[in-house]
Amino acid sequence: MTYATVPDRHPPSPGRRGWYKRNEIAVTPWLFLAPAILFFLFYVIFPIYQSFTVSFYSWDGLSDPTYVGLENYRELMDDSAFEVSLWNNFKWLVLYLLAIPVGLMIALFLNQTVTGIRLYKSLFFFPFVISQVVVGLVFTWFYDPTFGLLNTFLGWFGLPTVNVLGDPTLATYGIIAAGLWPQTAYCMILYLTGLNAVDPEQIEAGRLDGAKGARMLWYIIIPQLKPATFIAFVVTIIGALRSFDLISIMTNGGPFGQTRVLSFYMFEKALSEYGFRMGYGAAIAVVLFLIMLCFIAYFLWSMWKEEKGH
Amino acid sequence: MNLKKTLVGAALSASTLLSGAAYAESHSEPLTGELKIFLDTSNPAPRATMEAMIGRFGALHPDLEISTTVIDRDAYKTQIRNFLSADAPDVATWYAANRMAPYVNAGLFEDVSDLWEEPEIAENLASTKGAMTIDGKQWGVPYTYYQWGVYYRKDIYEELGLSEPTSWEEMKSNCQKILDSGRKCYTIGTKFLWTAGGWFDYMNLRTNGFEHHMKLAAGEIKWTDDSVRQTFANWRELIDMGAFVDNHQTYSWQEALPFMVKGEAAAYLMGNFAVAPLREAGLTDDQLDFYQFPKIDPDLDFAEDAPTDTFHIAANAKNKDAARAFLRFVVSTEEQTEINNAANLGQLPVNASASIDDDKFLNEGFAMLSSNSPGGVAQFFDRDFPAEMAAEGMQGLQEFMVFPDNLDDILNRLDKVAERVYK
Numbered sequence: 001m002t003y004a005t006v007p008d009r010h011p012p013s014p015g016r017r018g019w020y021k022r023n024e025i026a027v028t029p030w031l032f033l034a035p036a037i038l039f040f041l042f043y044v045i046f047p048i049y050q051s052f053t054v055s056f057y058s059w060d061g062l063s064d065p066t067y068v069g070l071e072n073y074r075e076l077m078d079d080s081a082f083e084v085s086l087w088n089n090f091k092w093l094v095l096y097l098l099a100i101p102v103g104l105m106i107a108l109f110l111n112q113t114v115t116g117i118r119l120y121k122s123l124f125f126f127p128f129v130i131s132q133v134v135v136g137l138v139f140t141w142f143y144d145p146t147f148g149l150l151n152t153f154l155g156w157f158g159l160p161t162v163n164v165l166g167d168p169t170l171a172t173y174g175i176i177a178a179g180l181w182p183q184t185a186y187c188m189i190l191y192l193t194g195l196n197a198v199d200p201e202q203i204e205a206g207r208l209d210g211a212k213g214a215r216m217l218w219y220i221i222i223p224q225l226k227p228a229t230f231i232a233f234v235v236t237i238i239g240a241l242r243s244f245d246l247i248s249i250m251t252n253g254g255p256f257g258q259t260r261v262l263s264f265y266m267f268e269k270a271l272s273e274y275g276f277r278m279g280y281g282a283a284i285a286v287v288l289f290l291i292m293l294c295f296i297a298y299f300l301w302s303m304w305k306e307e308k309g310h
Numbered sequence: 311m312n313l314k315k316t317l318v319g320a321a322l323s324a325s326t327l328l329s330g331a332a333y334a335e336s337h338s339e340p341l342t343g344e345l346k347i348f349l350d351t352s353n354p355a356p357r358a359t360m361e362a363m364i365g366r367f368g369a370l371h372p373d374l375e376i377s378t379t380v381i382d383r384d385a386y387k388t389q390i391r392n393f394l395s396a397d398a399p400d401v402a403t404w405y406a407a408n409r410m411a412p413y414v415n416a417g418l419f420e421d422v423s424d425l426w427e428e429p430e431i432a433e434n435l436a437s438t439k440g441a442m443t444i445d446g447k448q449w450g451v452p453y454t455y456y457q458w459g460v461y462y463r464k465d466i467y468e469e470l471g472l473s474e475p476t477s478w479e480e481m482k483s484n485c486q487k488i489l490d491s492g493r494k495c496y497t498i499g500t501k502f503l504w505t506a507g508g509w510f511d512y513m514n515l516r517t518n519g520f521e522h523h524m525k526l527a528a529g530e531i532k533w534t535d536d537s538v539r540q541t542f543a544n545w546r547e548l549i550d551m552g553a554f555v556d557n558h559q560t561y562s563w564q565e566a567l568p569f570m571v572k573g574e575a576a577a578y579l580m581g582n583f584a585v586a587p588l589r590e591a592g593l594t595d596d597q598l599d600f601y602q603f604p605k606i607d608p609d610l611d612f613a614e615d616a617p618t619d620t621f622h623i624a625a626n627a628k629n630k631d632a633a634r635a636f637l638r639f640v641v642s643t644e645e646q647t648e649i650n651n652a653a654n655l656g657q658l659p660v661n662a663s664a665s666i667d668d669d670k671f672l673n674e675g676f677a678m679l680s681s682n683s684p685g686g687v688a689q690f691f692d693r694d695f696p697a698e699m700a701a702e703g704m705q706g707l708q709e710f711m712v713f714p715d716n717l718d719d720i721l722n723r724l725d726k727v728a729e730r731v732y733k
Binding site: 060061062063075080116144145146162165166172251252255256257268271272273275276277 | 503
């Protein structure tokens with residue numbers, strides 16, 4: 001900064017330019033990308049590769065692994081616990097999507113200007129801020145068969161006690177309901193921001209054409225909320241597939257393993273107190289990864305299509 | 311030279327007043343270097359006990375640099391795999407019997423059979439030697455253990471005119487009277503499964519005996535065997551009576567305590583660690599009492615569950631001399647008396663020469679285990695059975711307690727798991 005250099009007005013002779021100078025345009029983006037690529041390779045691609053490899057071995061995590069080929073996968077095929085976990089994952093995927101329409105409804109309801117609406121909005125958003133562990137505990141107490149609010153409430157109507165988390169057929173639905181509480185709040189906030197971006201002129205035009213109520217919502221509002229819907233869909237699907245903490249807190253996979261999902265089962269088999277089957281756990285992880293891959297591929301494809309459209 | 315060493319040792323022990331004579335004899339050379347100790351005793355009382363004990367050991371060896379790491383008890387169970395192989399401490403806590411097997415087989419625990427040949431340990435610790443033995447060698451030393459049995463509400467029994475049952479028939483008839491009075495006979499919380507393992511242990515030890523139980527744990531008897539079915543049939547009698555609290559699959563063992571405190575259930579099959587929270591909840595020693603699980607087959611000897619907690623030397627330890635000295639110190643008569651007293655761990659000392667604190671339950675437990683358990687002493691379901699078998703087994707036991715009709719399905723499933731685990 002202390003002195004200015006006189007710009008060199010002679011064009012640099014091609015023979016003397018450095019390699020970097022000659023390839024600057026091609027190389028620079030890769031230089032900027034290099035840290036990210038390295039980390040991605042090391043922390044994402046490499047572990048995925050490792051999971052695939054480990055899944056072909058029988059390994060207790062301590063002694064030497066032995067190669068067993070596809071044995072772990074063959075065993076998965078007639079493992080009833082795996083089947084239960086897979087089904088539960090499916091239930092989570094389908095029912096968790098309820099968060100989207102419910103979140104939309106609450107967002108539409110809250111999208112008005114009355115005194116204190118900010119307070120109401122934040123109250124509705126509140127469950128998303130609480131940790132999943134707390135949500136799990138709160139719902140565990142809510143469902144408790146002896147002193148829980150749910151059964152006290154049922155008692156007022158003379159209905160029999162329901163032990164939601166102790167009943168193998170109900171428990172998964174009970175946990176999903178607990179998970180929907182914060183997830184709905186998340187979808188709601190996505191739609192609230194989306195509603196801000198809705199074009200008032202289009203609504204005006206629609207109103208002139210006589211659209212109102214459900215038709216207005218379906219043909220004018222919802223198409224404009226497409227970006228918000230897409231994000232809500234993505235986070236809900238991912239949320240459903242990562243449903244681990246609620247299960248761990250509320251039922252610990254029980255009663256007798258009926259509320260496990262794949263991620264929980266993998267943890268139990270490979271990493272928990274009695275889990276010494278790294279290979280089997282890795283095989284479950286691979287299956288879970290393949291399921292996720294379907295969704296990820298779909299998301300990437302639709303994003304790519306979106307970008308090409310513009 | 312030898313005499314001189316002994317004299318120095320004796321002088322050292324006299325000056326500190328803490329170390330045992332045998333200990334001083336075998337270790338008169340000052341220990342140097344660093345000693346890394348990993349502990350899973352993360353609850354406040356055991357933690358303080360252990361830290362005080364290590365403090366006393368440190369005072370004996372001023373040249374030894376001791377570092378202690380306390381890890382949360384549950385987290386420890388998964389971390390031990392990593393730290394034993396990667397960055398091994400010299401000494402680490404763990405559990406006896408089959409819970410050691412994965413680490414013994416992987417060569418991560420040091421063979422300490424030499425310690426067990428020393429007369430001081432061989433004589434005083436004979437009763438737990440079996441639990442520390444795998445492949446004919448010993449892999450660590452115990453530092454505490456505790457009895458299992460039925461803790462019951464004495465006041466409720468008195469109110470109903472019942473006495474401690476001495477036979478299976480009496481246990482059932484007592485239970486019927488308790489049920490008739492509108493209470494449950496036994497509280498239990500099976501959310502974390504292992505409590506059901508305690509019931510199975512006792513049902514099988516009383517129906518088929520210790521030898522059978524250990525053969526089942528070793529995979530030599532099938533789950534679908536008629537003898538095992540008989541165990542479940544006996545257990546089912548209680549289940550069909552409605553002896554256990556409802557919805558137990560939703561509760562942890564702590565959450566099942568209030569049923570007993572409030573008098574809604576009359577008894578709890580548990581380890582001695584249940585006494586402390588029951589006392590804290592307000593039950594006095596007049597209300598709370600203990601009995602040994604009665605015989606089912608009168609021809610079988612009593613055999614009990616008494617889980618043992620242990621110290622081990624890591625195979626990759628750097629200071630094995632100091633680690634061995636520490637293990638000797640832990641099992642010495644004085645330390646065993648001190649760390650197991652009611653103010654500290656409140657459990658039973660593993661050293662036969664140690665004295666037991668004057669506590670009703672410790673006395674009863676000690677009398678039971680030392681003179682009234684001729685059949686043998688088991689560790690506990692999840693310590694006697696291999697890890698995988700234990701996990702699947704306990705899940706099946708919980709299912710059986712809720713849906714006894716699923717028994718065939720459960721037993722077939724367990725046999726399938728056993729085929730893989732024991733191959």
